[in-house]
Amino acid sequence: MEAFPDLIVIDEAHCQYKAILELVERSKRSKVIGLSATPFTAGMADHWDGVVNGATVNQLLKLGYLTPLKIKACVAPDMTGAKKNFRGEYDDDDSTQRGLRIVGDVVQTWIEQTGKLFGGPVKTIVFSPSVKHGEELCRQFADAGFNFQQISYLDRTDNDRRAKIKEFRKPESAIHGLVSCAVLTKGFDVPDVLCGISCRPYRKSFSSHIQELGRVMRIAPGKDFGLWLDHSGNCISFAEDTAWLFEHGVDSLSDAQKKDSEVREPGEKVKQKYFCGDCGLQMEAGSDTCPSCGWQRPKRGEIQTVEGTLIDFEHSIADAYQPRKGLRAECLKDPRGVWNAALSHCLMNSKRDPEKLRRWAYGIWRGIYPNSKLPSGLYSAAPNGGAVTSDQWGLIDREITRFRRQRRDAA
Incomplete structure (x- = not known):
């Protein structure tokens, strides 16, 4: 036995x-x-x-057990119409061909941003869609005078890979960066890595995106922040899912698995929602004026995009879930709590069909956060009336009154 x-x-x-x-x-x-x-x-x-x-990730950041990231959403390949593999992800060969067109931007952006933020090159990890793409990255980094080494599932021996990683771990490593193809996404721990570069776009694999971010969030002496250069569009595609995960964690395992089955694709609409159309700075929630350059957000139908703009990106619930302009309640900073309040209010104050009441609660929540949607699984979650605060109750009461007044005026 x-x-x-x-x-x-x-x-x-x-x-x-x-x-x-x-x-x-x-x-x-x-x-x-x-x-x-x-x-x-x-x-x-x-x-x-x-x-x-x-x-949660945000709790660990506040306690100093993780390093915050400065995320730059950079020039990314156009994946429109790209082939898909049997898992529903982008085909590696197609990702490679499209990614090769922007390799020069990847190298130049790294040189400019590490020079600006750190005063020069720093220890870096790159996530590449294929060995061919990684080889071209290494070649162009070498042409620019920097030593980047590729490690992949096609390495000739484990000893060769271990030797590169051993050298990379040294504080004064001769290797500026490791280019990873299908390795290093989990369990790899080199705390003094200061920069990560994402070159592999995902349609569904939220977990891969989060694991990659984690490679640069380890704490190390003298490390105040990590730099993440997103040349894949993943930070745009998974923006709201990441903000929710960082703030609230996971609600349930059965719902969590849906995170890796939903298709998300980056779009200009998300950029326009969160960032200045001129200098690229992330704007404050509900603000129409950029605090950095004074740019005014155009009215709907007048928005123009700026090609190749480098934009600052932060994973913040306050930025990802922006309330309707004019709302000021403190509880708006907790969209999860507001959803629980709306759901509890509707189910506790009516005997109508529960599914219809749930849809009514979602309508109230979307009225408060008009440009956002609930993460997978939360819609069907059970309400917790005991957790609703007085200001949340008040907010939902005012929203219902506002809606009824609008219906009455329309009639």
Whole structure:
């Protein structure tokens, strides 16, 4: 008979390795805890009893256990009409061909931004869609006088890869950057990496995006922030999902897996929503005037896009979920709490069909946050009336009164 410890802790539990799952199945008397920053893998709800958010990303940032990122949404390849693989992601060959067209921008942007923010080149990780793309990146970095080395699933030996990583770990490494193709997305820990470059666009894999960001968020002495250069469009595609995850964590495993099954694609509309159309600075929630250059946001129908603009990007609930202009309540900073208040109010004060009441609650919430949508799974969540605060109740009451007045005036 096999002997098992009382407690088993599994790191990177989202990987769902068959041997690990079988071990857990056999250790019926043990308590098993799985650790994961991205519990989005399909089937996790079948093997784990529940999810506990030990601490959210924003909490860890405030406590100093993670390093904040300065994110720049840079020139990215146009993936319109790109081929898809069997998983629904962009085809690697197509991503490579489109990505090769902007390799020069990748190198030049890295030189300019590291010089501006750090005074020169810094230790960097690049995520590439293919070996061919990575080879071209390394060649052009070399032409510019910098040593970037590629590691991939096609490495001749593990020893060769280990040697490059060992050198890269040194404080004064001769390697400026590692170019990763299908490796280093999880479990890789070199805390003094100051810059990450995303060159692999994703349509669905929110977990891959978050894992990549995490490679640059490790803390290290003298590291005040990390720089993330997004040449994939992922930071735009996953903007609201990232903001919600950083602030609230994961609601449930069954709902979380939907994060890796939804198609998202970057668009100018998202850029126009969050950033100055002139200097590219992220604008304050609800503001129509850029505090940096004084640019005025055009009225609807007059918006123009600026090609190749480098824009500042922060993962903030306040910026991702902007309330309707004119609303001032403090509770607006908590869109999740506002949703719970709307849902609780509707279900507790009417005996109509619950599904219709849920749709009514969503209409109230969208009236408060007109340009946002609820993350997957939250729509069907159970209400918690005991958690609703007085200012949240007041906000929902005022919104219902406003809606009824509008209907009366229209009639």
